[in-house]
Amino acid sequence: MLLIPCPWCGPRDEAEFHYGGQAHVAYPEDPAALSDEEWARYLFFRDNPKGLFAERWSHTAGCRRWFNAVRDTATNEIHAVYRAGEPRPVIA
Amino acid sequence: MSERSERTGGAAVQPYRREGATGKTLRFRFDGREYAGLEGDTLASALLANGVRAVASSIKLGRPRGVYAAGSEEPNALVQIEEPFPEPMLTATTVELYDGLVATGLPGQGRLADRPDPARYDAVHAHCDVLVVGAGPAGIAAAGVAARAGARVILADERPEPGGSLLGTAETLDGAPGREWAAGEAAALAALPEVRVLRRTTVLGHYDDNYVIAVERRTNHLGAQAPADVARERVWRIRARRVVLATGGHERFVAFAGNDLPGVMLAGAARTYANHYRVLPGSRAVVFTTNDSAYAAALDLARAGVEIAAIADVRHAPGETWVARCAERGIEVLTGHVVTAVKGEGEVSSVEVAPRPEAQGSGGQAREIPADLLLVSGGWTPVVHLFSQAGGTLRYDEELGAFTPGETRQAVEAAGFARGVRTLRECLEDGAEAGRRALAGAGLTAPPEIDVPAAEEEPAAAPAEHVWLVESGDYGTHFVDLQRDVTVAEVLRATGAGLSSVEHVKRYTTAGTAHDQGKTSGLLTGGVVAHALGVDVAELGTTTFRAPYTPVSFAALAGRDRGPLHDPVRVTALHEWHVARGALFENVGQWKRPWYYPQQGEGPGEDMEAAVLRECRAAREDVAAMDASTLGKIDVVGPDAAVLLDRLYTNMMSTLKVGSIRYGVMCRPDGMVFDDGTVIRLADDRFLVTTTTGNAAAVLDWMEEWLQTEWPDLRVHCTSVTEQWATVALVGPRSREVLARLAPGLAVDNDSFPFMTWRDAEVAGIEARVCRISFSGELAYEINVSSWYGLALWEAVMASGEVTPYGTETMHVLRAEKGFPIVGQDTDGTVTPQDLGMEWIVSKKKADFVGKRSFARADTSRPDRKHLVGLLPEDPGVLLPEGAHLVDTSALPEPPVPTLGFVTSSYRSAALGRTFALALVSGGRERIGERLYAPVGADLVPVTVTSHVLYDPEGARRDG
C-alpha cells in the first residue's frame, strides 16, 4: 500500500487514488489531421519503462484532483508530484 | 531426575513437570486422551509435561513427529483444535492451553470447520512514529528510548508475554530474572499515553512506505470463556514513520540420519521448556552442536534435572569456559564428533555418535549412547523476513553462518540478534541505539544518555563451525524440511538434475513451502545445496521472503467485511417501501433495486414470469411506476457547459433549448460506447446530465478528467446530485391522467408539455421537476423530488391503488421490446453507436468530439462488425439464455466453432406474446430475415434475425 502525496491533501493511502497511466500524452490538436497510424499511437501506445515514469493519478476518494507523479517503477518510490499542467520536474 | 515430580494419581499427573511449578491446573484432551497442564502452558509444553512425544505425523511419509521448537517456527507439531471451535493447522507450540481444550495431532494437513464461525473479527488502522517488532531485550530497549522521548510507539510481540529470548534463557538483568524485567518494562511503556503494547500480535507483512500488517489474537486463548462481543482476532494495519525489527533469531538444526524422530529437539527450545514452562523435555539427553549456545542449554537442563549424557561438538575447539563448566558438572564433551544415527521405536532411545570422518584415526570411536532426548543446535539464523519483505537486501555473515540485513531504502532497521548482534548486553545497547535513531528519523529529540540494564558477563565465544549435514552413504532420513518430508537425498536429486539455484531447488523439492515457510530449515536447505554444488552459501543466496510471516486465518483477513457488511448496499429513499411490499431485489453495482413485486394475496405466491408479464401489461396498457432514483445525476454549470457536453457526447447538445431534454451517447476516444443518458437544459449555462446507474461515478470522473487535464480553459463545474433527487418513473397510457391528479397546477396535455421537455411543478404537494422522457416507448414521466420527500411522493403515487409498481426486470423487457440498448449489458466496450444502429446520434456537423476520429478507422467500418439485432426463436415459447452463441449451421462443426455473435438480452414479452432476444451479430443488419442457430446444451435452437426494434417501431405510443 503506497503512501501517495496528493499535492493538495498530503500523503494518503494508495487505495484513495485512481491510476491514470502515462502522463503528458496530450489529446491531439486536430485528430482529423492524423493518419490512422498516428491516431492509433495516441489511443493505444504507452511507454513502459523500468525506472522513472511520469504518470497520472487522481485523488478520487479525496479532493478529486488529477495530478502527475514521477515514480520509479522498480522500487515504487515516488520522486515528485506536480499538478496537472505543470512541467515534469527534473529528477537528478 | 531429582526434581521430577513424583506425584501420582488421576489425570493430574504430569510426570515431566518440574517440581515447584505453580499455577492453576487446566484440563485438556489430546488425541482422545485426558491430560492436565498448567496455566501458562502451550499445548506443546503441556504435552511434554505429560511425556507425550509423538504429536503429529508427517505429510508424505507418515513418520511420527514430536515437538521440535518452542515458538512459531515449529516445523513438526501441527495440531487441529476441535473444541470449542474447529481450527486447523496450528502449531502446538503457539496454542495457549485453556481449560476444556480439545485438540488432535495432524498428518500434515487439517480439516476446515463444517459450521459457521460464531466469533467476531475486526481490523484497525494505527499510526505511529516508531513501530518496534519484537519485545525481546533489543525491542524493549528500542521502544523504551523512543517512548520516553514522547514518540508514538507501538511495540508488538507474537507471544503472550514480553521478554523474547529472555523467557527461554532465564538470564538476569540488574540482578532480577529477565522475564520480570521485561514484564515491568512493558507495563511501564503501556502506561504511557502514546504507547501501545500489543501482545499475541504477529507482524505478518511489511509493505511499501512502512505499511505493516499484524494480527492480534485477542480471545483465542480463552477457549469457551471468550466473550462473544470481543473480536477474536484483529488485523492491525499500521503506518509507521520508522520501524525497528527486533525479531531475534531461530535456531536451526543439522541434517543427520533420523533427525526427525520424536525426542530430537532444538537445544534452545529444550532450554525454554525447562526454564520458562518448567517442563523437562526428557530424562537423559545427548547434545549435538556446531556452536557454543547449546552448552548453556545443556547446563540449564542439567540443573533442572535432565541427565546430559554427552555433548557431541563438531568443533575441535569449543569455548573453553563452557567446557570447564561442563567438566564441573561431570558432562562429557566429545569434540570433533557428529551424530551418525538416532535409534528408537517411535521415539529416541539411543544416539550414535562418532568422530567426524576427517578426524577418524585420531583415536575416537563410534559409540551408542542410551538417551530419550537429542538436543540439536546447528547455529542461529537472524529473523530477517520482514526486513527482506520491506525491500531490504541481505548479506552473508561468515561468523554467524547466516544472512543478516544489508541495505534498505525504507525507514526500517534491524536491532539486536535480528542483525547478528550476539550478546545480551550488546543487544540491549543496540536496541537503545536503534530507538535513538528512530527518534531522530521521526523528527524527535533523543535523550543524551540512555541507561541499559546490566546483563551477566558472558563467556568469550569460540567460533562456530557451519556444518550443514553429517556425511553418510544414505541420505534417506537426513531431513532438511521436516514438514514437507524433504531429505538431503531429494536435494541431491535436484542438484543432480542440474538445478543450481535455491529458488529452483525449493520448487523442485517443495522444501520451505510448508506452513512454517522454512524458518528452521531454509538456510539448512541452502547449506546442503551449497555443499552439494561445492559453492559458498553466501553466493547461493536465499529464497524470497514473502508475507505472511506465519499463517493467518481467512476470518481475520475478512474482518467485519462479511455478511451484510461485505460490500456496501446502496438503497434509495423508497427502499423501505419496496421491502414492505415484498419486492425481490436485483444488485445493480452496489445498489439494491426492486427486481419485481410478486403479487400478494391468497394461495401460492406469484412467480417471476407471471409477475413480470403482469407488470409489463400494466405499463403498456394501464399505468405503472418504477423507482428510478439510482440513475446518476450530474449538475453541469458554467459559461462553457454546452461546449463541454458537445465535446463529450456524440450528438449536439449546445443546440438544446432551455426546458428541453435530449438523449445522448458518450464514447471513449476509441469510439466505443461508454455511457448513455439524457441531458436536461436547465438554463443557458446549466445542464443536468443523467447517467446509467452503474456509471454515475465513472461519468463524473470522466468529465473531471477532461476538464482538469485537457481543457482547463473551459469554465465548467460538475457536481454529483445523484442522491439529492428521488425519481419516480410514471409509465403507461394512463400516466398523464394520474399525473394530472397529483399535480393539479401542471398543464399535462401534449401541446403544453410535449415529449422531451421538463416542467417544474408541485406534485402531491412536493416541489418537483417533471421530465417527459420514456425508456419504454409509452407515454411516461419522470418525477424528481428532493430525496427527503421521495417516499412521500411514491406513497402518493401508490395511494389510489391503480398504479402498478414495477421493477428492473419489467423495465428491461419494455426497453428491449423497443430495441433500447443497456450500456454494459448490450455493449461491452467493443461496440460503437453505429453497431447499435444509432448512426443518427453521431453528429456529422461537429468538428470533433471524443471518439469521432475513431469512426474513420478501418476497423470501425468493417462490414462484419457485430450489430445489435433482434432474434425471434422459431418456437415462441423458447427463452434463449443470455450469453448463448450464434452460428449459421444447423449442425455444429468440430471446435473451434466459428461463432457469429451472442445473445445480450433475452425475455418473454407480454406485448409480443412470445419470447425474443437482442444479440450482437456479425454483419447482423445484413442478416435480417436469416435463420441462425443458438447452441443451447445439446440442442441447436433455430432463431430468426430481425430488427432490434420489435414493438411500436413507428413510435405511435409515446404521446399517449
Place this chain on the structure above:
Amino acid sequence: MVEPAAVSMAERRSPAAAFAARFEAASAGGGLRLAEIPFLSQINLRVDPKSPAAERIGTAMGVPLPMEPGTAAGGGDLEVLWLGPDEWLVVGPDGAAPGLVERLAEAAAGEHVSVVDVSAQRTALVVAGERARDVLAHGCVLDLHPRVFGPGRVAQTTLARAGVVLVAGEDGFRLLVRSSFAAYVAEWLLDASVEYVTSPAGEADPA
C-alpha cells in the same frame, strides 16, 4: 428551477431515520454517542479561489472560504468545509438552503461560480465521545490523533467501503455520508461499536 423541500407540507424522511433507536441504545453506555443530524442544509460551492467572487461569497456568508486544504471555517450557524482547491461544502441549519443558494448566487454576481443545493445528497452522522476515535479507526485509514486531525480538520476519505466527508469537532466527529450509503455506514458503525458500547473507559481488553 424552484428549489424543493422548504415549502412542502408532505412528510420528510432522513436517510438514517430507521436507525434512531439503535443509535440511542449504542450511546447509552456513555463512552460513545451515535446519532443522525437530519436535514442539514448543504450547498456545494465551486469557485476559483483567487477570483473576486470567492471573496464576495466569503463576505456574504460571514465566513471566509478556508483556503488551507483539509480545514473548515465556521461563523454564525454556517460551517464551510474545504473539499478541493476550488470546491467547498457550505453546511447550515435545516431550512437555510434556499436562502443560502440565493445569497451565494447574488454574491457571484455573474462570475463563473457553481452553487448547487445538495442538502439531500448526504446526511450527517455524529460519532462522538471518548471512544469515537477507536470506532472510526476500525474503518478509517487517516491518522485521527488529536495532534494530526483535531477540531477544524476536514477530509474526504473512506470509512470502511463508503466515501465520507469527515469533520473533526470539539466533541467528536461528524460524517457526511451519501444518502444511499447511510444505512450501510450506520450498520457498520453499530457493528464497529460493539466493544465500546458497554465499556466507556479503557481498552476492551479480554486478557
